[in-house]
Amino acid sequence: MPSRRKLFPTADDAETAFYEAFERADLGAMMAVWAASDDVVCIHPTGPRLSGFEAVRESWGQIFSGGAQLRARTVDVRKFDGQSVAVRSVVEILTAPGSQGSPQSVLATNVYELGDGGWRMTIHHASPMPEASAPADEPSPPSHTLH
């Protein structure tokens, strides 16, 4: 599988490849971003925690086979960079091409690790952004949250 040979020199390169693969619904390109490890974790919005490369691949295969292609852009990016572990906290803005509906916003935490000369994704944790999200300077009371 040639895509496994692809190396991402930086965590940002891996992050870019992740969202490009998502937009193209390209399973090979998507899984080239992920570390080939039993420890990788993927949480799709409202979904369970999938663990291990094969379970993650299966989930993306199911999503991509649904045929829906979405445009994705990320905003409000927070970066936490170490020498071998890097994290991105982003807000994903997802738009269905041609759709008249509002974009959907997803909160994502993406983790990358340096290994074998390149960076690969080890965690993708995504959850829906509440529609009634208050502005950052007026956080809504978390009265319905456990913590």
Added chain:
Amino acid sequence: MPSRRKLFPTADDAETAFYEAFERADLGAMMAVWAASDDVVCIHPTGPRLSGFEAVRESWGQIFSGGAQLRARTVDVRKFDGQSVAVRSVVEILTAPGSQGSPQSVLATNVYELGDGGWRMTIHHASPMPEASAPADEPSPPSHTLH
């Protein structure tokens, strides 16, 4: 504020302190775990993305003032350790003492950074674990998820 002087020699120490502060509903101890930075991110289950130390402190203050104290234990821990950035992916099992109800499970990604001689939390991303989560070897189809 003496608690700010507390240092956590390892990411695991910071993680332990985070859940102990949560169980005790101890705001000072909770915020001693967090990095005093505008870049920290906290996402409570189903909540918005809170950014910055003050917004995070306000949210925990509101949660703790509600009076509900929960027992928290973490299972299925995945660790990703770098020299200055460390990540924990966990399943939180939350139980109300004396409650006859089922424990509630929360999926959490916790990020820690080494700074000023100790480890502190920079991201807590939590989302509800779906009640119908299939066992890990039988992931349920993510038919209702965006990605």
